[in-house]
Amino acid sequence: MSEKTIEIRHKSSGMxxxxxxxxxxxxxxxxxxxxxxxxxxxxIFANVVAPFSYDEQNLRxxxxxxxxxxxxxxxxxxxxxxxRILYGSxxxxxxxxxxxxxxxxxxxxxxAISGYYGNRVDNIIxxxxxxxxxxPNILLAISIAATLGPGIxxxxxxxxxxxxPGYARLVRASVMSxxxxxxxxxxxxxxxxxxxxxxxxxxxxxxxxxxxxxxxSIAIAILSAAALSFLGLGVQPPMPEWxxxxxxxxxxxxxxWWVVTFPGVAIMATVFAFNLFGxxxxxxxxPRLKQ
Amino acid sequence: xxxxxxxxxLMMIPVLLGVSLVVFIMSYFTPGDPAxxxxxxxxxxxxxxxxHKELKLDEPFVVQYVNYVKNIVTKGDFGTSYTTKxxxxxxxxxxxxxxxxxxxxxxxxxxxxxITVGIISATRQYSILDNVATALSFIGxxxxxxxxxxxxxxxxxxxxxxxxxxxxxxxxxxxxPAVTIGTSSAAQIMRMTRSSMLEVIxxxxxxxxxxxxxxxxxxxxxxxxxxALIPIITVVGLSFGRLLGGAVLxxxxxxxxxxxxxxxxxxxxxxxxxxxxGVLFIAIVMSVVNLIVDVLYAYVDPRIRTQFTTFxxxxxxxxxxxxxx
Amino acid sequence: xxxxxxxxxxxKVVYSTEEKVVxxxxxxxxxxxxxxxxxxxxxxGAGKTTTALSILNLIPDPPGKILEGEIDYNGTNLxxxxxxxxxxxxxxxxxxxxxxxxxxxNPVMTVGDQIAEVIRLxxxxxxxxxxxxxxxxxxxxxxxxxxxxxxxxxxxGGMKQxxxxxxxxxxxxxxxxxxxxxxxxxxxxxxxxxDLMDKLQKEFNxxxxxxxxxxGVVAEVCETVAIMYAGEIVxxxxxxxxxxxxxxxYTRGLFDSIPKFNEEVKRLKPIKGQMPNPAxxxxxxxxxxxxxxxxxxxxxxxxxxxxxxxNHLVKCYKYMAGGYEA
Numbered sequence: 015m016s017e018k019t020i021e022i023r024h025k026s027s028g029m030x031x032x033x034x035x036x037x038x039x040x041x042x043x044x045x046x047x048x049x050x051x052x053x054x055x056x057x058i059f060a061n062v063v064a065p066f067s068y069d070e071q072n073l074r075x076x077x078x079x080x081x082x083x084x085x086x087x088x089x090x091x092x093x094x095x096x097x098r099i100l101y102g103s104x105x106x107x108x109x110x111x112x113x114x115x116x117x118x119x120x121x122x123x124x125x126a127i128s129g130y131y132g133n134r135v136d137n138i139i140x141x142x143x144x145x146x147x148x149x150p151n152i153l154l155a156i157s158i159a160a161t162l163g164p165g166i167x168x169x170x171x172x173x174x175x176x177x178x179p180g181y182a183r184l185v186r187a188s189v190m191s192x193x194x195x196x197x198x199x200x201x202x203x204x205x206x207x208x209x210x211x212x213x214x215x216x217x218x219x220x221x222x223x224x225x226x227x228x229x230x231s232i233a234i235a236i237l238s239a240a241a242l243s244f245l246g247l248g249v250q251p252p253m254p255e256w257x258x259x260x261x262x263x264x265x266x267x268x269x270x271w272w273v274v275t276f277p278g279v280a281i282m283a284t285v286f287a288f289n290l291f292g293x294x295x296x297x298x299x300x301p302r303l304k305q
Numbered sequence: 306x307x308x309x310x311x312x313x314x315l316m317m318i319p320v321l322l323g324v325s326l327v328v329f330i331m332s333y334f335t336p337g338d339p340a341x342x343x344x345x346x347x348x349x350x351x352x353x354x355x356x357h358k359e360l361k362l363d364e365p366f367v368v369q370y371v372n373y374v375k376n377i378v379t380k381g382d383f384g385t386s387y388t389t390k391x392x393x394x395x396x397x398x399x400x401x402x403x404x405x406x407x408x409x410x411x412x413x414x415x416x417x418x419x420i421t422v423g424i425i426s427a428t429r430q431y432s433i434l435d436n437v438a439t440a441l442s443f444i445g446x447x448x449x450x451x452x453x454x455x456x457x458x459x460x461x462x463x464x465x466x467x468x469x470x471x472x473x474x475x476x477x478x479x480x481x482p483a484v485t486i487g488t489s490s491a492a493q494i495m496r497m498t499r500s501s502m503l504e505v506i507x508x509x510x511x512x513x514x515x516x517x518x519x520x521x522x523x524x525x526x527x528x529x530x531x532x533a534l535i536p537i538i539t540v541v542g543l544s545f546g547r548l549l550g551g552a553v554l555x556x557x558x559x560x561x562x563x564x565x566x567x568x569x570x571x572x573x574x575x576x577x578x579x580x581x582x583g584v585l586f587i588a589i590v591m592s593v594v595n596l597i598v599d600v601l602y603a604y605v606d607p608r609i610r611t612q613f614t615t616f617x618x619x620x621x622x623x624x625x626x627x628x629x630x
Numbered sequence: 631x632x633x634x635x636x637x638x639x640x641x642k643v644v645y646s647t648e649e650k651v652v653x654x655x656x657x658x659x660x661x662x663x664x665x666x667x668x669x670x671x672x673x674x675g676a677g678k679t680t681t682a683l684s685i686l687n688l689i690p691d692p693p694g695k696i697l698e699g700e701i702d703y704n705g706t707n708l709x710x711x712x713x714x715x716x717x718x719x720x721x722x723x724x725x726x727x728x729x730x731x732x733x734x735x736n737p738v739m740t741v742g743d744q745i746a747e748v749i750r751l752x753x754x755x756x757x758x759x760x761x762x763x764x765x766x767x768x769x770x771x772x773x774x775x776x777x778x779x780x781x782x783x784x785x786x787g788g789m790k791q792x793x794x795x796x797x798x799x800x801x802x803x804x805x806x807x808x809x810x811x812x813x814x815x816x817x818x819x820x821x822x823x824x825d826l827m828d829k830l831q832k833e834f835n836x837x838x839x840x841x842x843x844x845x846g847v848v849a850e851v852c853e854t855v856a857i858m859y860a861g862e863i864v865x866x867x868x869x870x871x872x873x874x875x876x877x878x879x880y881t882r883g884l885f886d887s888i889p890k891f892n893e894e895v896k897r898l899k900p901i902k903g904q905m906p907n908p909a910x911x912x913x914x915x916x917x918x919x920x921x922x923x924x925x926x927x928x929x930x931x932x933x934x935x936x937x938x939x940x941n942h943l944v945k946c947y948k949y950m951a952g953g954y955e956a
Contacts (some may be wrong), residue, residue: 042443145323148588150550157584160572161331233447240449241554245569260452264558271459278452286447293443509733515688516728517721517748517797521713531738607738607781 036298043294049287066094068101068189069252071101077270087272089263095272098254099280103190105255106284110232116174118228121181126212128182129189136186143179151176155238159247169248170296173238177231188220206224222299229292233285240281256281309405309446317592322374324588329370329536332577338423340506342387342575383585384578386571397564401586403473404563408548410479411487416541419491420530423498423537430503438495445492450551454485454558482559486551490544497540501533508532534605542598549587632663634702635837636685636724636805641699643680643689649769650909654680656861657698662805667831667838669848669869671884672858673905678841679729681858682807684709685839686726687716702804722752726799729810731791735782741768741793742778745800752801767796771826788819792826799830806831807839812847824850845888849873857881860905860916863935867942877944879921915946923948 036044055061066084073094080087086095128139146154159173192198193216201215240250243257251258256277263273340356341348348356357363361372376382383393426435461481462470472478490607505511514528515521553565560566564583571579603610643655655677662668672678683689687708701708706718725748728734736744745764750757762938765775771792773785782790791811798806808827812820828851831838840852848855848869855872857865857880865878876882883901903920906912912919918928928947936949 113485141319141323144320145327148320148324148591149327149584150545150546150587152550153553153584153587156553156568156572157328157331157580160580161335163336210607237449241451244449244451244554245572247572257449260449264446264455267459268463271463274452274455275459278449278456280447281452282444282447285449286443289443289447388863509728509730510736512688513728513734513794513797514736514747515720516686516726518717518719518751519721519747522716528736528739532736605738607740613780613785 033298037294040294040297042290043298046287046290046292046294048102049283050291051263053107053284053287054105055109056100060097060100060104064094064097064100066097068092068098068254077266077273079270080272086276087270089259089273090266095259095276098259099256099277102254102256102259102277103284105166105240105249105253106236106281109166109173109249110236110288113170113174113177113235113239114232115229116170117177117231118181118224120175121178122185122217122224124178125182125185125187126189126217129186130193130208130212130216132193139182140186143182145178146176151234152238152241155242156245156247161241161297164247164250166249166253169239169242172242172247173235176236176238178233181224181227184223185217185220189216192216194221226292226296226299229288229295233288233292236281236285236288309599309603310596313596317596321585321589321592325374325377325585326370328581328584329373332581333366333369335575335577339387339577342577377602383582386579387576388571388574388579393578396567396579397582397586400562400567401563403561404549404552404565407473407479407482407486407552407556407561407563408545410483411490411548412541412545414483415487415491415494415544418487419494420498420537422491423495424502424525424530426495426499427502427506435499439499441493442495445488448483448488450489451554451558452546453488454481454555457481457485458558473559473561473563478559482555482561485555485558485568486548489551489604490541490548493544494537494540499536502529505529505533525555531605536597538598538601538605545594546591549590632665632835634661635664635666635704636662637700637702638681638685639702641681641684641701642697643684644695644697645678645693646695647693653907653911654694654908655684655859656911658861658863660863661857662837662839664804665835665837666854667840667852669852669855670839670841670858671843671845671848671855673843675905675908676858677861677908678858679809682726682809682839682841685805685807686720686724687711688720718752721748721797721803724805724807725801725803726807727791727794727798727809727811730814731787731794732814734794735790737782740779740781740803741785745778745793745797748797749800763800764796767800768793770799770830771796777906788815788823791815791823795823795830797828798871799834799836802834803836805837805839807841809841810843811840813842813844820847830860845853845873845884852911857884860911861908862916862945863943864917864945865943867940871940871942875942877938877942877949878924878946879948880893882919883920883922 022254070093072088074090075084075092076090078084078088078092084094084096086099089098126144128136149157155172155176158175159168160169162171189212198211198215201211206214239248240255240257240260243255244261246258246261249255249258255258259277260274263277264269266273336580338353338354339360339362343358344352361369364372373384376384381394383397386393387390389396422438426438429435458470458481461468468481469478470481473482502525506525510532511524511529514524519528549565552563553568555561556563556565557569564586568580568583571583580613637681638658638660639660640657641655642653642657645652645654658677658681660670660681662666670678670681672742678687680694685701685708687696689696696709699709703719703724703818708716711719712792735741742761742764745767746757747820749755749760749763753760753888755763761778767777768778769775773789773792773796777785782793785793793813795811806827811827815823826845827838830836831851838851840848842848850889852869854868855866856863857872857878865872865876865881866877872881873885880901882934883899886899887901889898897914906916906919914927914929914931915921915924915933918924921928925947933947933950935943935945939944939948
């Protein structure tokens with residue numbers, strides 16, 4: 015028994031190493047990873063890197079065009095946009111990470127229960143998922159955020175809950191394909207209970223698609239959070255957030271293009287990086303999918 | 306086929322009931338008193354209590370919900386807008402044509418571009434064209450569409466002066482909003498078309514078609530595409546939902562009098578009956594779209610068509626399952 | 631001697647990927663005469679299918695590439711034809727039956743469409759006439775004509791292969807290439823499909839290149855036999871010569887590894903070892919490592935093809951003395 019466990023571990027670590035090698039050969043994925051790392055570093059060291067503070071107003075310096083001093087220009091209160099974007103990355107990455115934790119946690123749990131027990135439980139959970147899927151993702155997030163009221167925590171909850179269905183379906187499908195396999199039956203035959211079987215035997219075997227989905231949905235979460243903030247349902251001032259920067263700058267697009275351009279580029283670059291990395295990760299973890 | 310349609314429509318009912326319940330729960334727990342919303346801050350306590358009676362807000366939750374659903378089903382009454390005092394349904398229906406037109410245009414645009422580019426990419430895998438198209442598709446899905454809308458306004462309206470920045474009256478007005486909403490769908494459809502085609506063109510029946518002496522053009526556009534369509538249709542159906550969701554923000558960017566702008570305004574004014582009605586309305590539209598998608602599957606794939614026309618599908622499957630075990 | 635229909639000369643095909651180059655077919659020569667049924671026998675991976683696909687110029691490129699050689703068909707080199715000219719050969723003069731009937735038919739087109747398609751491609755006839763012809767073909771292969779409008783998933787495996795045969799023979803080709811046509815079928819169905827091919831081949835006077843790993847199938851249908859090993863043809867001759875006067879050690883190994891009805895054999899003798907990795911072929915004879923009669927010079931240089939008499943060709947040093955260079 016123990017010998018076999020070791021052998022499997024060994025094999026799986028070999029698989030991970032292969033996957034990592036494949037990932038590192040994928041230039042697009044490496045680019046995505048580099049951008050993500052830069053973002054994380056700039057979020058952590060925003061107070062060191064940023065040339066100005068994020069909420070220091072200087073009404074004599076309103077709407078300055080990009081210059082060597084203010085790389086991305088200044089906004090309607092004379093605040094340095096580059097510094098605000100750097101601080102804003104904290105919010106965006108945090109919202110992305112926490113809402114994905116919420117959605118993957120709930121979604122994985124629902125999907126695992128649904129797929130493992132099948133029948134009636136499955137039916138109830140899946141009908142519930144159908145209901146959530148009948149409302150477009152962003153609209154669901156907007157509705158939840160409108161109910162809960164504005165604020166960063168509520169944004170995370172709203173965005174997290176709205177992307178639960180994707181995980182639930184994904185995990186359910188993987189669990190169903192594993193449920194009847196022999197190693198599960200073997201575990202059951204030595205008296206493992208359902209909880210143990212799900213946690214120890216089934217979920218570790220469907221980690222790859224969950225990880226890929228999580229990476230991709232950080233991208234979607236950041237987009238949704240920006241949209242909520244844009245609607246005034248998100249992060250409240252003076253905390254800098256890319257979506258609310260766009261929302262504030264919207265009134266000035268006729269005269270001051272930079273006010274909305276750079277926060278949007280920041281969102282795009284972040285989402286782009288997570289998409290590239292997630293895509294590379296999927297190819298690396300499941301080489302069969304790659305042509 | 307009719308049987309299938311009928312059953313499929315029946316299946317929509319519980320889902321829509323569920324949506325109505327979710328929507329109702331959300332507005333029920335939303336802070337703020339609807340009576341105060343309607344009457345304004347100056348209302349007296351008496352007026353407010355009168356309004357509570359009128360709106361039946363004193364009734365228990367279940368009764369209120371049942372009334373809500375009953376009003377929708379029997380009278381088409383989705384409630385009354387707080388701000389305009391008009392029936393919610395009337396307001397929604399007045400704005401629906403614009404949203405529908407916008408979503409429809411974007412779907413057409415994204416399907417045409419997405420499928421064409423996807424096929425070309427697949428037939429020239431790893432060429433420069435394929436790499437450029439793939440890179441663009443990644444950028445396409447990474448842009449927040451409200452921001453994209455603003456950038457298009459800055460470039461094409463403010464700087465170049467080619468296209469109007471707001472409104473939805475003439476075809477010239479349609480271009481920027483349709484592009485804004487359609488970009489991410491086009492990108493997704495392109496990627497799905499590419500991978501689906503790559504999968505299909507390695508199949509044996511494609512080799513059979515070539516071995517018949519068929520030209521490459523017909524092999525790709527007739528033999529391969531029709532087989533690749535199923536996942537593409539799925540993505541198109543899903544992207545319709547994204548388009549409607551995207552319309553919520555894009556309409557307010559371009560000041561288009563559609564359901565999306567109506568709902569954004571309603572959220573800002575805490576006009577909950579309208580928000581509720583709007584979500585439910587969009588859910589109904591989505592269900593119809595999903596139904597169309599299912600019918601399209603049957604149209605494209607004869608194997609699915611056979612299932613629909615076969616009398617007792619479930620039974621047949623069960624028998625096959627038994628045989629496997 | 632009958633008229634030559636197709637002559638493969640010095641064909642070399644490689645598949646190259648980033649990491650390695652696989653030499654799938656190594657300088658083979660093969661001739662098919664008009665009306666002849668030639669069996670091409672070999673293990674999986676010996677290069678049989680690659681040879682067949684080369685004839686129709688359908689090697690998937692990339693990764694495949696025909697590096698050298700000619701394929702002469704009625705005096706023209708097929709490999710020098712442009713795409714358009716090549717298309718008028720495919721399905722018309724030379725057609726092919728693929729290994730797996732389950733996947734060889736397009737699932738979203740009716741079988742009628744698929745048979746009529748090849749007819750309309752090569753004959754200038756109306757849609758209606760093409761469908762009438764398609765129906766006739768369907769009946770020729772033993773399927774009721776009223777199933778023309780059915781889709782592939784409504785047929786069984788054996789019936790699908792009949793449809794594939796109908797498509798292949800619809801334009802009355804001069805050469806039919808059948809790539810393991812019965813491997814994917816049940817044994818009982820195999821017999822029916824073989825009989826049908828045999829009958830139609832004689833009826834239409836079509837030449838046949840039958841690719842298989844099944845010695846029995848070849849004995850049933852073919853007059854001449856070529857044995858392929860690691861991208862080379864190691865023995866060639868009439869059915870008589872190869873089956874009753876087996877020369878090459880590999881061919882002998884093949885016969886020893888199948889059960890015989892008329893002899894009491896305690897144990898089958900499989901050929902020991904495995905086919906060499908085609909990405910890394912040994913110096914000298916490719917079979918040397920598995921050969922029971924291996925000699926030192928087998929590992930030094932590649933043997934040449936020897937004619938041991940009456941066009942019975944063997945690629946082996948053992949017969950150097952008795953024969954002459956072919």
